[in-house]
Amino acid sequence: MAGGLAYFIPAAQLAIEATGKVIQVTPSPSALFSPSPTPTPTSVPITGAFTVLLLGSDDDSKFNADHVLTQSMILVRVVPSTKEVTMLSIPRDLYVHLSTGGYGKIDGAYSYGGPGAAIATVEQDFNVHVDDYIWVGLLGLIKLIDAIGGVDVVTSNPVMDDYYPADIYGSWPYDYQRVAVLAGPQHLDGIHAMQYVRSRHGDLQSDLGRSQRQQQVLIAIRQKAKQLSPEDLPAMSQAIGGELKTSIGLSKVAQMLPLAASFDNPDAIRQIILASPYTHGGAPGGSLYANWGAILPLVHEYFP
Amino acid sequence: MIQRFVLAVFLAVVMLVTGVSTYLYLGTKQSKVAAPPQKPTVSTARPQALVLPGTLYLEQSGAIYSLSAGRFHQLTPEAGWSQPALFPNGQYLLAVKSGSYWNDVFALNLFGTVVSQLTSNQSRYGIADPSLDHWSFYPRLSPDGSTLWMTYDGLKCDGCYDLQLAVWSMPYGGSIRQARAWTDGGYYTGGDVQPIPAPQGGVIYTKYSYGPDERLVGQLWYTNRAGSYGRALTDPGEDCRTPSLSPSGTQLAMVCTYEKQVSYMTIATWNGSSLGPRQNILTSQLVAQPTWAPDGSGIAYFAPGSPDGPFQLWWLPQDAYQPPPPSPSPSPTPGGPHNGPLPSPSPPPPVPPVKPIQVTTNNGFDATSPMTWRS
DSSP: OHHHHHHHHHHHHHHHHHHSSOOOOOSOHHHHHSOOSSOOTTSOOOOSOEEEEEEEEOOSTTSOTTSOOOSEEEEEEEETTTTEEEEEEEOTTBEEEOTTSSEEEGGGHHHHHHHHHHHHHHHHHHTOOOOEEEEEEHHHHHHHHHHTTOEEEEEOSOEEEEEEEOOSSSSSTTOEEEEEEOOEEEEEOHHHHHHHHHOOTTOTTHHHHHHHHHHHHHHHHHHHHTTOOGGGHHHHHHHHTTSEEESOOHHHHHHHHHHHHHOOOGGGEEEEEOOTTTEEEEEGGGEEEEOHHHHHHHHHHHOO | OHHHHHHHHHHHHHHHHHHHHHHHHHHHTSOSTTOOOOOHHHHTSSOOSSOOSSEEEEEETTEEEEEETTEEEEOSOSSSEEEEEEOTTSSEEEEEEEOSSOEEEEEEETTSOEEEEOOOOOOTTTTSSGGGSOOEEEEEEOTTSOEEEEEEOTTOOTTOSOOOOEEEEEETTOOGGGOEESSOOOSSSOOEEEEEEOTTSSEEEEEEEEOTTSOEEEEEEEESSTTSOOEESSOGGGOEEEEEEOTTSSEEEEEEOTTSSOBEEEEEEBOSSOBOOOEEEEOSSBOEEEEEOTTSSEEEEEEESSTTOOEEEEEEEGGGTSOOOOOOOOOOOTTSSOOSSOOOOOOOOOOOOOOOEEOOSSOOBOTTSOOEEEO
């Protein structure tokens, strides 16, 4: 038991740091992760549908760590009974009523009130219930992908950018660098996956275009998660370090791993991008107006 | 009292041993997903079980390797080298050496030593304004060796975001001032890449553009004149890229994704101006960089060795996509000794399907870097 405890300490530590909550580990972490003939409360498989809000931020030194924008916001609905997944990318420039008051781009909700405000804003504007959230910074995504050994992606086109921010490892966060992610099937490490999902200057659809690429990489991460075992969690926790925040407890993460493995039909993953006619330009500050008359029925259908 | 002390020590030792054992045991249960690939030269202390014909050149982690007689040899250091392409005379290699802001095309001898630098893509301002630097990718020489073909971002305007990768040609050994764009690179699409000079003249390449469904797709195109509009060889919905011409020049291998996260190996006949019907010969793997063996005995390609893992080298024998013709059944000789009804021919014994062969298991090659093959 002591060995099991010691083994899973990094994962438990991350869970505590990431969620700010003390995770009840009963009777022991090893029991938590080992298949048990008598189901414990922590090993009950997830059967009910749930919705997670994925948040991604530029959290480099240009920003105050507590007040970052969420450049990426993706609602994910998982229905275990039908093995269906729906991903809806919310444009970062969507002009909405913020839960903290007033109107603004939706990417500002997190900066004004943290994950709670981001969730409340999405819930009130999109009329959905969000069960959990996961927030990851730039370095967190890179470390996560490296920790799982990279991902296989068919990159849709050459992603070239002469003005890609050199803000992760450089000394001056306002520098630019050139990136070239060539097209086709390939194994992406964390850095190149980040370049693929973050670059937008060479894309006619800008933020909407990279939203599609973000969904591709998310699907690849989910696919790779099928290869993971609960025993990988400590090493992953150590790798990711404080670069991830979530309301999902450690026990639920362990329950999700077999769930990810059971989703074996990529065609059952529905990808939704809120391009025209769901949104259109012309809103203040270069933001986008939402066509709620079109968006809400769509959301109601896939996020009941 | 002593008995209790002994018992306590015993229990402590048991706890220590079982604790360490449990810790170590759980460590062994980790998946191997994050295990880094090995260098080809490390992983092939013994010759590979399958020996491919000739010498294959390929890239891992910024170094170019050759694979000959079942052994890998490292030709260049891990310094941004990629995309080897053999000279028509087979005596030298073209290769790209990339840095953070620009790259250049070099000619190397077959041992990896630089013979000459063929482009100068660093601007005079260096990294002060990175947008003034240039990229060159996918270099190829014309069949007569006089023309260097490449993908180059020479059409971009200062301060613009669209890099307009286009197909360019320039005299081998000439300067970039003598280069000319054969295509326009599109408009915020990813551009025109992977030029393959055709034996009959002109160039086959991959064009990225928005399809009818407003999604970016790849298509094979052909053009035989600089500045002409060219002609699509595949449909947008097929989403094909990475053309590879057979040694005879009559077949084209490519990778088609049908706008999904799959990649099929597809071949089609090529008559010098158009493609015949497509034949998907591999649909169960994430295929990249199909490359014909110079003797026509098969196609090498990259694909993950394990689900979602790094790309390994694979080999598809020719029999997998061009089954040998059935042996002729003996026909009765007219007027011969045979009389009466002909015996019904017995069905030929079932031929087991020819499967692809995995050549490497733990290398992790760059699937965006073409291979090249010397006979």
